[in-house]
Amino acid sequence: MSAVTVTPQRRIGWGVVNAVVLLxxxxxxxxxxxxxxxxxxxxxxxxxxxxxxxxxxYSQIFGNSDFLRALVNSIGICVIATAVAxxxxxxxxxxxxxxxxxxxxxxxxxxxxxxxFPQIALVTPLFKIETAxxxxxxxxxxxxxxxxxxxxxxxxxxxAFFREIPWExxxxxxxxxxxxxxxxxxxxxxxxxxGVFTTAxxxxxxxWNDFLFAISLTSTNAARTVPAAMSYFTGATTFEKPTAAIxxxxxxxxxxxxLFVLFFQRRIVAGLTSGAVKG
Amino acid sequence: MSTVxxxxxxxxDPLEQDDEAVAIARQRASEGRRAERxxxxxxxxxxxxxxxxxxxxxxxxxxxxxxxxxxxxxxxENEFVGLSNYVTVLSSPIWWQxxxxxxxxxxxxxxxxxxxxxxxxxxMHRTLIGRGLVRTSALVPYAIVTVVAAFSWRFAWTQGIxxxxxxxxxxxxxxxxxxxxxxxxxxxxxxxxxxxxMAGLALxxxxxxxxxxxxxxxxWQRFWRVTVPLIKPSILVALLFRTLDAFRIFDNIFVLTNxxxxxSSVSMLAYNNLIKGLSLGIGSTMAVLIFITTAIIAxxxxxxxxxxxxGGSEKR
Numbered sequence: 001m002s003a004v005t006v007t008p009q010r011r012i013g014w015g016v017v018n019a020v021v022l023l024x025x026x027x028x029x030x031x032x033x034x035x036x037x038x039x040x041x042x043x044x045x046x047x048x049x050x051x052x053x054x055x056x057x058y059s060q061i062f063g064n065s066d067f068l069r070a071l072v073n074s075i076g077i078c079v080i081a082t083a084v085a086x087x088x089x090x091x092x093x094x095x096x097x098x099x100x101x102x103x104x105x106x107x108x109x110x111x112x113x114x115x116x117f118p119q120i121a122l123v124t125p126l127f128k129i130e131t132a133x134x135x136x137x138x139x140x141x142x143x144x145x146x147x148x149x150x151x152x153x154x155x156x157x158x159x160a161f162f163r164e165i166p167w168e169x170x171x172x173x174x175x176x177x178x179x180x181x182x183x184x185x186x187x188x189x190x191x192x193x194x195g196v197f198t199t200a201x202x203x204x205x206x207x208w209n210d211f212l213f214a215i216s217l218t219s220t221n222a223a224r225t226v227p228a229a230m231s232y233f234t235g236a237t238t239f240e241k242p243t244a245a246i247x248x249x250x251x252x253x254x255x256x257x258x259l260f261v262l263f264f265q266r267r268i269v270a271g272l273t274s275g276a277v278k279g
Numbered sequence: 280m281s282t283v284x285x286x287x288x289x290x291x292d293p294l295e296q297d298d299e300a301v302a303i304a305r306q307r308a309s310e311g312r313r314a315e316r317x318x319x320x321x322x323x324x325x326x327x328x329x330x331x332x333x334x335x336x337x338x339x340x341x342x343x344x345x346x347x348x349x350x351x352x353x354x355x356e357n358e359f360v361g362l363s364n365y366v367t368v369l370s371s372p373i374w375w376q377x378x379x380x381x382x383x384x385x386x387x388x389x390x391x392x393x394x395x396x397x398x399x400x401x402x403m404h405r406t407l408i409g410r411g412l413v414r415t416s417a418l419v420p421y422a423i424v425t426v427v428a429a430f431s432w433r434f435a436w437t438q439g440i441x442x443x444x445x446x447x448x449x450x451x452x453x454x455x456x457x458x459x460x461x462x463x464x465x466x467x468x469x470x471x472x473x474x475x476x477m478a479g480l481a482l483x484x485x486x487x488x489x490x491x492x493x494x495x496x497x498x499w500q501r502f503w504r505v506t507v508p509l510i511k512p513s514i515l516v517a518l519l520f521r522t523l524d525a526f527r528i529f530d531n532i533f534v535l536t537n538x539x540x541x542x543s544s545v546s547m548l549a550y551n552n553l554i555k556g557l558s559l560g561i562g563s564t565m566a567v568l569i570f571i572t573t574a575i576i577a578x579x580x581x582x583x584x585x586x587x588x589x590g591g592s593e594k595r
Contacts, residue, residue, distance in 0.1 A: 006407050006408070010407060011407065011408060014406050014407050014408050014409075015408065015409075017402055017406065018402070018406060018408065018409050018412065018413050021399065021402060021413050021416060021417060022412075022413075022416050024466075025416040025417060025419040025420060025470075026416065026419065028420075028428060028431040028432065028435070028466065029419060029423065029431070031431055031434075031435055031442065032427065032430065032431040032434070035431075035434055035440075043440065044439045044440055046439065046440065046441060046442055046444065046445065047442060048442040088325045088326040088329065089326060091322040091323070091325065091326065092322060092323045092325075092326040092327075094322060095318070095319040095320075095322035095323050096323070099315050099316075099318060099319035099322075100312070100315060100316070100319070101315065101316040101317075101318075101319030101320055101323075102316065102320075103320065103323075104319065104323075107323050107326075107327055110327065110330060110331075110335075111326075111330060114330050114334045116520075116523045116573060116577055117334060117338075117570070117573070118523075118526065118527040118546065118566075118569045118570060118573050119527060119529075119546075120527060120529065120545075120546040120549045120550060120565075120566060120569055121338060121341060121549075121566035121567070121569050121570040121573075122333075122334060122337050122338065122341075122566070123549070123550065123553060123566070124341055124344070124549065124553050124559060124562040124563045124565075124566045125337035125338065125340040125341040125344065125563065125566070126333075126337050127553060127559075128340070128344065128349075128559055129337060129340065144329075144333050145333055147329055147333070148329055148330055148333035148334050151326050151329060151330055152330075155326065205421075205422065208424060209424050209425055211424075211425060211426050211529070211530040211533070212529050212530070212546070212550070215533075216550060216553065216554065227424055227425075227426040227427070227530075230426060230430070231426075231533070231534065243434060243437075243440060246430055246434075247430070247431075247434065250424075250426075250427040250430055250431070253424055253427065254422075254423050254424060254427050257422045257423070257424070258419055258422045258423065260422075261418050261419070261421070261422035262415050262418065262419075262422075265411070265414060265415045265418060268418060269414065269418070269474055269477075272421075272471065272474050272475070273474050273475060273477070273478035
């Protein structure tokens with residue numbers, strides 16, 4: 001790359017192209033933020049940016065117990081599902097990447113099958129099963145399907161990461177006098193941790209994004225997550241449309257994830273593409 | 280299962296030691312393999328059990344339910360009806376309309392995503408300035424909850440509120456709605472497509488492109504004759520993923536139109552049957568049909584186009 005001389009024209013050309021990409025990525029995001037900052041007076045002016053920004057919508061949703069409950073549900077359910085899925089996926093991925101055992105290909109195929117599964121095909125039977133065993137509309141009722149769909153993603157991403165780890169280092173460390181625990185703790189864990197961390201982000205985002213299970217397997221705010229709760233929002237009065245409140249809720253659940261992703265951009269790109277390149 | 284290792288022999292005749300050592304080494308090696316096998320299975324077991332219990336069992340249960348008249352409003356009239364639910368669904372114009380819409384969105388969406396994703400991948404791969412900035416901002420649509428993005432598009436096209444709407448109300452008409460649904464879907468997923476394709480682009484040797492360039496190939500020819508054939512596996516995997524994902528479209532339609540004006544997808548239809556109609560038999564029938572369609576799409580990709588399952592065949 002360094003051999004290529006960047007002429008001013010090419011620089012401007014790429015500048016324009018990059019600007020198009022930025023516009024593409026940010027226009028809908030800025031719009032929903034702008035909408036969340038509009039008050040009743042400017043909500044219907046149709047302008048892209050808020051003329052008189054106000055935090056009204058935010059104080060409205062943070063004073064709304066349904067929204068707060070949904071936020072707690074979202075965070076709790078996604079954190080638990082991510083943690084459990086990560087532990088199970090790490091064990092399975094380690095086995096798939098490092099050990100030879102019968103049925104390995106079948107396990108990989110099963111998880112591939114599930115990652116391609118149309119979730120709706122599970123909703124009807126899960127609705128019936130969960131009602132029967134009494135976990136419909138509870139945290140476990142959502143955590144279980146989330147774990148199931150997070151597992152294939154976790155297993156792929158982690159086994160791709162684990163295959164890259166130079167495991168000989170473990171033996172080398174032991175020959176240098178490290179105990180097996182020290183070898184794991186000082187040599188392998190630091191190499192494996194970035195992959196596990198990246199996978200955790202990807203899995204969390206997948207759970208956080210879910211809408212179909214959240215809306216089908218809940219009926220009250222006992223377990224309803226924010227994406228599902230947003231579609232049940234009502235205004236302060238029945239005649240008032242809750243547009244600004246929905247926008248504010250949307251911003252609240254979006255900004256932390258976006259910041260996180262932007263901050264760990266490199267790792268996420270590596271994680272998302274790891275399974276595919278290995279092909 | 281109950282393979283107890285023989286007690287270690289302490290006293291060994293020095294003359295027999297070599298043979299003995301070889302035998303022990305061999306035994307240890309086979310024990311090691313067995314232990315490895317057992318460890319592998321044990322480590323995978325929890326994940327496999329969960330996946331089977333929460334995915335495989337329900338789909339089999341759906342298959343079973345689809346043979347019954349199972350209506351939650353009339354639980355006493357559950358009876359075995361054979362394939363009559365399938366006849367009902369497959370002869371219903373509503374099902375075929377939803378199927379057609381889903382297919383249309385899938386095909387147009389995946390095609391648009393491939394073209395735009397390739398452009399974005401090329402930009403991210405080639406740009407000479409601000410590469411980090413471009414790659415980072417391209418991740419924004421991926422990071423946004425689909426429902427949030429869908430609300431953003433819905434409000435943008437809501438009469439009186441939206442900056443794109445003006446005096447029109449496109450979400451109350453069928454075709455404008457469908458195009459907006461496709462736009463929302465494409466916007467959200469192009470970055471993912473682009474990342475998968477970019478991973479492929481990184482594997483194209485720079486020398487090959489230089490050589491082609493020296494032989495007088497234009498940029499267009501280099502792209503079609505060198506780059507595309509080399510990254511064909513990445514393209515197929517990305518397309519397979521996106522096609523299957525697009526086929527289960529639900530969130531965007533739910534928020535944008537709620538299936539009004541003939542914009543329901545098959546997922547929307549199955550959901551409405553369950554939640555509004557409380558008809559488990561018909562809902563399960565649709566679930567099974569959607570599952571079969573997905574399997575056919577995957578089969579076509581893998582067999583006809585030779586798409587390799589990602590991670591599935593590490594020995595290639």
